Amino acid sequence: VTTPPVAFVGAGPGDPELLTVRAVKRIEAAEVVLYDDLAASGPVLGLARARAEKVAVGKRAGRPSPRQDAVSALLVAYARTGRRVVRLKAGDPGVFGRLDEEIAALRAAGLPFEIVPGINAAAAAAAEAGASLTRRVAARRLQFVTGHDVDGRLPGDLRLSALADPGATTAVFMGKATFPALAARLIAEGLPADTPALLAENVGAPDRRLDRGTVAEIAARLAEAPPSGPCVILYGAAMGPGEDA
Numbered sequence: 471v472t473t474p475p476v477a478f479v480g481a482g483p484g485d486p487e488l489l490t491v492r493a494v495k496r497i498e499a500a501e502v503v504l505y506d507d508l509a510a511s512g513p514v515l516g517l518a519r520a521r522a523e524k525v526a527v528g529k530r531a532g533r534p535s536p537r538q539d540a541v542s543a544l545l546v547a548y549a550r551t552g553r554r555v556v557r558l559k560a561g562d563p564g565v566f567g568r569l570d571e572e573i574a575a576l577r578a579a580g581l582p583f584e585i586v587p588g589i590n591a592a593a594a595a596a597a598e599a600g601a602s603l604t605r606r607v608a609a610r611r612l613q614f615v616t617g618h619d620v621d622g623r624l625p626g627d628l629r630l631s632a633l634a635d636p637g638a639t640t641a642v643f644m645g646k647a648t649f650p651a652l653a654a655r656l657i658a659e660g661l662p663a664d665t666p667a668l669l670a671e672n673v674g675a676p677d678r679r680l681d682r683g684t685v686a687e688i689a690a691r692l693a694e695a696p697p698s699g700p701c702v703i704l705y706g707a708a709m710g711p712g713e714d715a
């Protein structure tokens with residue numbers, strides 16, 4: 471089986487030890503790496519060869535992020551050169567990574583690609599917290615939701631009844647600014663304010679921070695002092711103490 475010239479590679483939460491073997495192989499073989507900020511720019515990027523061309527396409531501090539269509543066009547342009555291209559994305563490429571738009575651009579250009587999955591921030595956060603994302607009977611469903619619409623606000627079309635289900639484990643991505651507003655709406659929708667929650671910042675990095683509390687407490691802490699690093703918020707019965715605790 472020949473390897474397609476373009477690989478979307480999941481960088482996981484940023485710790486190279488949490489990469490898949492295939493991800494390491496693709497990064498080491500890459501001639502061009504188009505990388506996002508967050509997990510895709512640190513030690514994981516350091517696995518690429520010194521002579522590989524490394525192109526930052528993520529949001530950089532103080533600079534606006536390149537438009538998604540510009541990133542897709544750049545990816546297509548590099549892929550057409552015939553060089554081995556890795557599109558390095560934080561976590562899993564298929565979780566809130568705008569993978570669909572980049573795939574569509576490659577397909578439209580008739581360019582083959584492969585996707586190498588990575589460990590998403592919710593899985594990494596639960597592992598670092600020593601928690602299971604599901605719990606027999608108490609948490610039968612796992613859902614990922616974005617707290618951030620294209621304009622940075624809480625998306626207006628969220629299905630609140632699903633998100634207020636105490637029998638689910640919900641992972642909120644890109645939600646540190648909007649979680650206080652989301653929590654208020656969930657509690658109004660019937661989610662108990664004392665539902666266990668975990669706020670995980672900078673998972674996979676040496677300065678990672680885990681903060682446990684209730685949904686109401688985590689919302690209050692986020693409103694008071696928004697953390698500077700990337701955060702994922704998990705809530706639901708599975709985030710609470712276990713039956714034996």
Ligand SMILES: C[S@@+](CC[C@H](N)C(=O)[O-])C[C@H]1O[C@@H](n2cnc3c(N)ncnc32)[C@H](O)[C@@H]1O
Pocket residue numbers: 483484508509559560561562563564565566567589590591592642643644645670671672673674675700701702
């Ligand atoms: C554009 S999304 C990318 C998600 C990524 N594809 C994944 O699978 O984790 C960025 C969001 O992922 C979460 N995230 C990414 N890296 C993280 C980390 N190291 N620690 C905590 N949350 C992280 C945050 O919610 C952040 O706002």
